[in-house]
Amino acid sequence: SSGPPGPAASAPLPPPPTLPPTLSVSTSFTPLPSSVGAALELQLHSEKTKVVELGRRCTELEVKSGTFENVVCVLNREVERFATTMEAGNRQHKLDQDKIEALSNKVRQLERTVGLKDLTVAEMEGRLREMSATTFDGVFIWRISDFAKKRQDAVAGRAPAMFSPAFYTSKYGYKMCLRIYLNGDGTGRGSHLSLFFVVMRGLSDALLKWPFNQKVTLMLLDQSSREHIIDAFRPDVTSSSFQRPVSEMNIASGCPLFCTLSKLDGKNSYIRDDTIFIKAIVDLTGL
Template sequence: MPGYSVKLQGGRADLKYLCTSCGLLLCEPKQTPCGHRYCQSCVEELIRSWGGKCKARSCGEVVQTQDVYPDKAIEREILVLAIFCSNVEDGCKWEGVVRHLLEHLSECDYEKITCINAGCKATICRKNLANHLQSDCEYRPVTCQWCEEITPHKELKAHKQTCPAAPVKCDWCSKKGLTRAQLEKHQNPETGDCPSMKIACSFEHMGCKDRMEKRQFPEHLKKTVQNHLSMTNTYVICLATNFEQHRQKVEESRESMQILLVRLEKGIKDADAKIIEIESKLSSDQPQGATSSGGNKTLENRIEEERTKVEELRRKIAAWETRVGTFEGIVAVLNREIEKCSSQMEAYERQRRQDREIIETLERKVRSLERIIALKDVALAEQDLRIQTLEMTSYDGVLTWKIADFTRKRHDAITGKTASFYSPCFFTSRTGYKMCARVYLNGDGMGKGTHVSLFFVVMRGHYDGLLRWPFRQKVSFMLVDQNNRENVTDAFRPDPTSSSFQRPTSDMNIASGCPLFVPLSQLESSSHGYVKDDTMLIRVIVDTSDL
C-alpha cells in the first residue's frame, strides 16, 4: 500500500519520514543506493513503470530491485509517531501512534467502506453502512411480492412490468384475478378461452374477411349463411375450372408422348431393317475374290473390335453400378448415424443449457442469501450494542463506571496505544441531559505521567431542545475505595461561558474536568482498594435537585 495519509499531532512530519514518490508518511520504508526512501509499493511501481529512474529532484539514478533494502531504523521511528486518525476531518476522535493505525481503521466508525451489494460502487462510513444496506442502496436485494424472486431494488420496477406472477386484467373481456402468464394462455388465438378474443371466420380460406369476438362467432355463422354459400360456390367453380385446365394439359401431354413413342418405334424398326440388310450383303459377298475377302475380313475384325469394346463398356458400367449401389448404401448408413448423433448432440446441448440455468439460478440465490446474512449480522451487532448500552445506561444523573482489565488499559495509556477512553452514556432523566465521562489512566495535560485525569463530557441528546442551556448542574467525581475506607472525591460547577457546557452541535462537546483527579502513586496504596481484582470503580454524580 502507499504511505500513511495521516495528520501528526506535533505538526508537520520530518522530510526523512516522507516517501520520495507519493509524499506521504512512509509505509514499509525502503532505501535506494542513492539514499532516497520510498514506500514498498511505490518503489515496486517505480521499477515496473518508470524504468527504475529515481524521482528525487536532480537525481535520476536508475534503481535495481536487488539494490533496494528495508530501512528498519526509519520504520521504528515512524511506528511510534503520535498521529490523529486519517478520518479526523470526518469526526473521528482517535489519537494514537502509527503502529496501531491499521488496527484502529479496521473498526473505525468513520472509515470509508465499499458497499457489499453487487453493482454498488458507493463508499460509506462504517457507522452508516447498515442504514445504507437497509434503505439507501439502489442495489440492495428485495423480494418481488408476487413471484418472490430476489432482484436489485433498482431493477424492481422493470421486473414488475414483466413479472409472470403479477396480477393483470384482460383488456378484451375485463376478467380479473389473472396473472400475466395466465393472461397469455387466456388470450391465445388457438387455445385461449377469452370470450371477447378477436378470431377469424372459419370460411376465411373461402374469402370471408370478417373478424369477431369468440362469443359472436355462432351469430356470425347464422347471419352470413347465404354469403358463405356463395363464397363456397365460387370457390368450387374455381377449383373445377382449374381441374379441367389441368386435365386438358395432361391429355395433350399424353397425346404428345404417344406420337413420340410411335416415332421411336418406327426408328428402331428402320434401324433393325438396315442391320439385316447389311448382314445379308456381307453374307452374299463372302464367295467373291481374295481382295474382296480381305476387305470383308478387315471389316469383320473392326466390327468385332467394336463389339468387344461395347461389351467391355457394359461390364464396366455394370461394375460401376454395383459400386455406386454399395457407396449409396454406405452413405445412407452414415447419414442415419449423423442424424442420430445430431439428435443426441441437440439433446445434450438442451440438457447443458437447462443445467446451466439451474446453476445460475442457484448461484443467484446463494449470493442473495449471503447478502441477507451480512445484513442480519450487521443488524445483530447493532442490536447487541444497543442492548448493552441500554443495560448500562442510568437515568438518575448517577454513573457507576466499572473499568475492568485495569492493568492492560493502564499499559496502553502509558505506551500511547489508547491514551483515553469514554464511559457509557447516562442521563439526568428520561428526557434530560445526555452525558458521559472520559478518563486518562496516565494523565493528561498538567497531570500527564503523575495523575489519573477524569473529565466530564456533555453529549448531544434527543431532547436538547427542551433543556436549559448552558449546562449549570454541579458535577461530582468519586474514585470508590473498594475496601470501604476512604473514597477520593472532587467536584466542580460548570463555567457558563465555556464551550464545553453549551448546547452540543456535534456528537459531544470538549471534555472538561479534573486533570489532577488522583495521583498515580495513591492507586498503589496497600491500605486502600482503589484498584482491586484488576478493576477500578468511578462514580460521577450530577446534581439534579433543581431540574
C-alpha cells in the same frame, strides 16, 4: 411394200469387271517351342492366381467396408446422441448457473439484511444497557471491566478514551456523561489517569437554566479500605463546556491529573477482578 419392222438390234454388253487376283491364305503355322509354351502357361496360371487373390481381397474389403460402414453408422448415431446430450447438458448447466447466481444474490441480500438486523440489535442492546445504567439523581457509578486490556489499548493508541453511559440530574434534568483516558491526556499523558465531565445535549435543555453551574465530584473507588481518590470542581460558567450544547456533546472538562498511574500498578485496592469503579456526584442544590 415393206413389212413391219423387226426387233431393234441389241447393244453389245460391257465386259465383266476384272477381279483382283485372289490372295491365298496359308493355314499352316510354325509350332512354338515347348519351353515358351510352358512359360506362357506358368504366366497364365500366375495371372489367374493373382486374379483369384484380388477377387478374394476385394471380397474381404467389401466385407470390411460393410462392417466399417456399420461402425460409422453406429458412431454417427452415438455422436448425434452425444451432441444431443451435450446440448441438453449445456442448457441444464446454463439453468444451474442462473439458479446459482440467483441464489448467491439472495444469500448476499440476506447477509446484508441479517447484518443490518444484527447492527440494529446491537444498537438496541447498547441502548438497553445504557438505560439500565442510567440514573436520574445526579449520582452515577461507572463499572469498567477488562481494565488491563483497555489500559493496553489506551497505551497503544487504539482506544485512548472511553465514554460512560449518560446519566441525569433528574428525569427532565441535565444530561451528562464521563470521559476517561486510561493512559492520561494532555499534561497527564503517560503518567496519570485523566477523568473528565461532559455536558450532553438533552431533550429537556430548553427547560433548564444555563450555563450549567452545579458542583461536580469525581471519585475512583477503593474496593477494600474505602480510601477513595476524590477530586471536585465547580464549573467555570464562562467556559463553552458548560453552555447549552449545540452538538451532541460539549467539550469535556475535568481532571487531566486525576490519579497517578503508579497507584494502579502492582497490588492495589482500586482494581479487583480486573475491574475499577468510577463515581460521579452532581450537587443538586438550587435545581
